[in-house]
Amino acid sequence: MRKVYLDHAATTPVRQEVLDAMMHVFKEVYGNPSSIHQFGRPARKLMEEAREKVAKAINADPKEIVFTGSGTEADNIAIVGGARANKKKGNHLITTVVEHHAVLDAFKALEKEGFEVTYLPVDADGRISVDDFKNALRDDTVLVSIMHGNNEVGTIMPVEEIGAICRERKILFHTDAVQTVGKIPVDVKAINCDFLALSGHKIYGPKGIGVLYMRRGVRTQPLYFGGGQERKLRPGTENVANIVGLSVAIELAVAEREQESARLSALRDKLIDGILGSIEETRLNGPREQRLPHNVNVSIEYIEGEALLLSCDMKGIAASSGSACTSGSLDPSHVLMAMGLTHTTAHGSLRLSLGKATTEEDVDYVIEQLKPIADKLRAMSPVWERFQKGLPIT
Amino acid sequence: MRKVYLDHAATTPVRQEVLDAMMHVFKEVYGNPSSIHQFGRPARKLMEEAREKVAKAINADPKEIVFTGSGTEADNIAIVGGARANKKKGNHLITTVVEHHAVLDAFKALEKEGFEVTYLPVDADGRISVDDFKNALRDDTVLVSIMHGNNEVGTIMPVEEIGAICRERKILFHTDAVQTVGKIPVDVKAINCDFLALSGHKIYGPKGIGVLYMRRGVRTQPLYFGGGQERKLRPGTENVANIVGLSVAIELAVAEREQESARLSALRDKLIDGILGSIEETRLNGPREQRLPHNVNVSIEYIEGEALLLSCDMKGIAASSGSACTSGSLDPSHVLMAMGLTHTTAHGSLRLSLGKATTEEDVDYVIEQLKPIADKLRAMSPVWERFQKGLPIT
Amino acid sequence: MYSDKVIDHFTNPRNVGEIEDASGVGEVGNMKCGDIMKMYLKINDETNMIEDVTFKTFGCGAAIATSSMSTEMIKGKTINEALDLTNRAIADALDGLPPVKMHCSVLAEEALKAALLDYQKKSGKNLGLNEEDFEDWDEQ
């Protein structure tokens, strides 16, 4: 059976160039970068070269790059560390309702510590308004975190505008660029951010490695304590192989970005049009314009996401869903709900995220397979029955 | 030139079996373990099998195993998380003066939060006394952390006795077993610990992966916030390759432990005797008995550690030192100082840590090379001159 | 995650559909995740035998599989036998469910009881089902 992996927003396979670089580290450069001997020095050297590559990829200085153990860690050091370290400057923080949990839960934790947090709402496309942001600003606002691109619905946020305002008012600005690097330009100078978070495994690098960009002169504080690695912000023996792997991944992702994003955008649009055109009562979640090139998110009304995923899986199609049933949790995706979707519509959402290996044939295959799947599940659905009979749907 | 890597306590190369298992993950099992489709399920399965292997290796239940991003993280979640989560039960903590910085600095941070910490002293061998420990206990003692084996001088601590007392008094007991697993038996039931920390890269596994053992029913709280991975204690997409790698590493380390430790102990003793026998004014740091099988730590008096390391390095010998000059910091090793060494003696310390690849020839080579190195450096040393002239040394 | 039996019942669900002149129809929503299950029963008034049963479900794989399994388990059985069916028995018949999905099997048990309650009302027979018990149970 055909296998079509369309869950690149969840994670990506490690590309060969990255694996080769990591293998070199594993086999030849196994020393501890903190050791001053001939086994340690090459490890340090590789690590610093990796730092330069990462810096270059986002238009930063190598001194501004901190390697972390994940995107989540980078978000947390920026937000939790940044808020705590700058507490005496003010107590108010701003973020959005559609952030990834690594950001959202960090703010929830800060609220418990006594910080006040404004969660900006989003419109039907999942985008915040700059006016709302301006209105939320207070004299005691110290830190703002607005994601660059949304992981569920692909909405690109107006981070440059936010960044400019924050810079002017000397408010710390963090942006989570985990989903955007390699997809759209990520330039810390253009964004005017003080912090920026990246993750290796979304760009064909390894899992368990992230990057925190931290503008020169900006202060944060560590959440873990130990050795002096990464300027004490991320203590623990450095994961040299993953650091090198990430640096190769980001270098290639940025080099290939323009061409690959154009290719993905075309496939994305074909997939969106194909699904909306062939299955009735289907809607696109997130915007048509200003959308990440690899993200498709549709709601196939009156059917439930997990059942949809399982049916897709049986046809070899790997996707994800914002349905609560996927995780067995109570509420469907906070992102879809914030965009104003009803419970049922959010339940029927399907995210198909494209990547390097995705071909036009894959897209055709998915469009072709999805219709019978939807038909079959709808035939079983009491909600579809209600809809067809014109009965109210709660 | 011969290359002799004797810095296994700092980090170890990844063994082939581990690499093979990791390669399999990188190439075949790249899904996100949280995804329910055919790419995610095998990742979840491998991860749970790894959890079982790790549990078995330390006589725990798989439910008691939490994968972290490093040994440092495991220490921090146990200590900082454990103290914070149990704060209402008491405010007093106990540890030792010779812990790794991942433990020591965690306690320093807790002191700033208002906890009171007793730092137990050690004797000339680097060992705490159980009586001191008993005397330090208070009614409001909530958490104790005593390392299993010391990373600098190889001293094995009486953790079973401490564990039994803590269990009886219902005090949380954490032990840092980063240096001991695969070297001496590590059995969480025998130790009676509530938490235990491990790290992959000390046992021929990858860097950037650790394990927190957490006894059933014990409470701690996370330091980072995000997704629900690892029972919310370590949020972020799981590093499946490293998790699998660590599990293979620990399984082999435990299986080979008895034989390998006997071999290393013999080499260790030969090396100690060889150095002490051939170079005058040299002392062993740490005990002769109850010493980790891979640890040799000697002070070659009146010469300085970094110079010694560089000289060794030029002969292909990779080692480490407790000299402040190695790190450019002010004070030499807190462990050696706590054992009562003078600054000069601590400065002249050399740690040679043995491992799987170490042979008898390596040991002979080091003994042979060290004498001329010491002679040469001493010929340059004004302290040596003072000593030889019988002048006082400060 | 799911047993082969769950996957089989999910892929080839038995007794999907509606019954035009059903003796009893029950529709329940599991408040826990907003999923809905509807069950139709065709009961022989003389023999109290469930002659036909169909379902429709809006829910996850476990919800669909338990619906399907429950219809198989009661088809051809008497009302009393159907009243004894528990969500655990349905889950067991499917070789178990993941712990986070156990609540989905409650949906099947509830839908069946709701359909029987409807039959009790329509037929005037006393099956010992009591509307209030239901609401309590629903909230548990």
Ligand SMILES: Cc1ncc(COP(=O)(O)O)c(C=O)c1O
């Ligand atoms: C005793 C001890 N504890 C903790 C650590 C920290 O482990 P990691 O480097 O994996 O964070 C080390 C090694 O560096 C160690 O030797």
Ligand SMILES: Cc1ncc(COP(=O)(O)O)c(C=O)c1O
């Ligand atoms: C937008 C966003 N932020 C943060 C993360 C967390 O990254 P990681 O899994 O590396 O911790 C993810 C992915 O899971 C993400 O999509």
Ligand code: FES
């Ligand atoms: S129906 Fe929602 S989790 Fe099963």
Ligand code: FES
């Ligand atoms: S003499 Fe240079 S660091 Fe000590």
